[in-house]
Amino acid sequence: MIIFVSDFDLRGSGYMNIAIAACNQLAKHGHEVTALGIGYTGNEHNWDFQILPVNTRQAFVHIPAMIQNMKALSAGGQIPSIEALVVALDIPMQERILSFEQRAGIPYVGIFPIESGPLCQSWANVLGLMSKALVISKFGLDQMSEAGVPGAYIPIGLDTEAWRRPTKKERAKLRESMGFTDDQLVVLTVADNQERKNLSAGMDIIAEASKEIDVQWMLVTRIFSQVGWKLDDMAIEKGIMDRFMKFERGQSFDRLWTLYACADAFLLPSKAEGLCMPIVEAMAAGVPVLATDCTAVTEHLFENRETREGGRGFPMETAFVHQDPWGNSMRHYVDFESGARQLAELWEMKKDGSLEDEIIKPARAYAESRTWDKCGAMLDEAIREVMLKPEPVPLAPIAGVIPPTIPQIIPIQEEDLDEQEE
């Protein structure tokens, strides 16, 4: 049996999509999978694996308890033996599970993004504790390599049959139903309302581009977020309120696909991305992508990210870079004027008919190349590899140590006293 830990909040999260597909792939490869689903609340599903609910706030208390219980159940023959623990979460979460898992002695496969570089030593050390570290972008693998951490790149897949291109008729009908006209440039952004996604820059780009083009902007996000932008206030401030439509995250797939099907462009002004599946989803749905030319985004936008050949999107330049507390890594601030220029170029290419062959078709081909079968085969191989490795000896629990902040009697340092007296 494989224990798979990830975010399974079915209202929508990047990890949820990856986790469900990965678990399905593992089941397809003959593994029995039990997922410990953070944020899962027991909703109905028909997948060939089991999901047990984990309360989000208590996740790092409950997950270790669940794993320990499962080990006991396995030892008692009530469930099959545990072959591996696969954890698909951000590195800080992996660190918390690893701190427990070392004592549990189960082979550990981590699947994670590296949003930006350089990879700090603390996080490199965390990744070094994994039996197998699978990073979800080539950019991430570069960062690991520079930090001297062994690992492999796992290509996250996409269901391109579901993420199909709309027919011309469908698109026309959907746009009409949404109230869009042919001479309007409809831009879609799917991004959480958080600092890294840089939605304020997205508004700047729309405002700037609107000086020349009739732009309409659809934003799928977490509308009310304590740490996010006050979206309406900002749209008013930027003068784009009449061009701005917002949708709450967690839209049903058909509803979300409808928004992609209406769009002329997909805009992502992020400061850093570990992968960003919405970019690939847009490419699959035939929507040209404009995104900040940084981190893992670049490998979506170019066939060859080093030579920058084989462009299949519109890279937006970075205005400046700063260092962020998130792993001490860099944040890339998009140049909004570059974004507006790219949007204008996209519009021109659409009008002259070159967009389809130069951007949309190569992007669709790229999306089609990212299959879940490849991802599943690689994950299966990684699990079989770690199962052959000898297990680390469980560490003895540390007991009886008084936390250093608790007041304790400090012995008098007689030598110091002597010195003071002197």
Added chain:
Amino acid sequence: MSKRSRRRNRQRNKPQQKKQTPSAGTLLDICVPIYGEFGLARKAIEHISGALGGLNPDHVRVYALDNGTPDWIAEDGESKVTPEEMAAPVKEVMRSVDKYFRVDINEGYPGGVNNLVSKGRSPLVLILTADVFLQEGAIEAMVRSMDDPTVGVVGVKLLFPLDMESPHGPGGTVQHAGVAFDIRGKPYHVLIGWSTDHEKVNVRRDMAAVTGACLMTRRNLWNEIGGFDRRYGIGTFEDMDYCFSIRSLGKRVLYEPNAWGFHLVSGARLQGANQSGFNLPMNETVFRGKWAQMLAWDEWRYL
């Protein structure tokens, strides 16, 4: 005491014993506690004949108890409606062999059910709340499950009514398919909101507990345990407690998906009966204190 008076006493006792066994020779007593929800109770009782399936109705008795419903103010806002008047529609659908009782002071759900169960004598007891409408053959399926002597309790599959919007799922989805315990040892209705025909919903299986909204048990076990524990006051957790008691006696608690019905959750409240004041945290504490050693994480068995 003289011989004559002893004989007289014996003779007096004989008919009294007969009086106390109105259901002698019957198989099942169906106990329907009521607190205000007379309309629902009528509907629940009306559904019983279909739910009996192939069972002989002569072997079944229905006992209904008005657990201290107070006078209500009628819709005109002035005149009072007495419990007797409200009970009339319920009595209408009960047979002459069935029994209707009333207590003037509410005994709480556990107390009321204990009182009600004590009225009958059949070896099997079905506790049926007034907001559960059992479907064709449900009671027969439960009785058949009781053919296995290791089974001490049978619970059923309950669905949200078709016309009811629930936060867990649309009407017709699962309201109860057994009770599971999460990693904190907290009980919850597992598979709630799932489709009624989902494979996982339709596994006949042992569970730690089932809801008391519709629960069949054996009278001898009921008596041995002492019925519902009255420490749970006006109610909640008494059904969990009873199931744990059953298992502590080495008997099984079975979920029988072939027996199913609709559960108009909180039907009494929807009908205006004042049933506020359930002390969930306190009852949970009582339950955990009593059964700490038997609490186990088991949701992995069902999900």
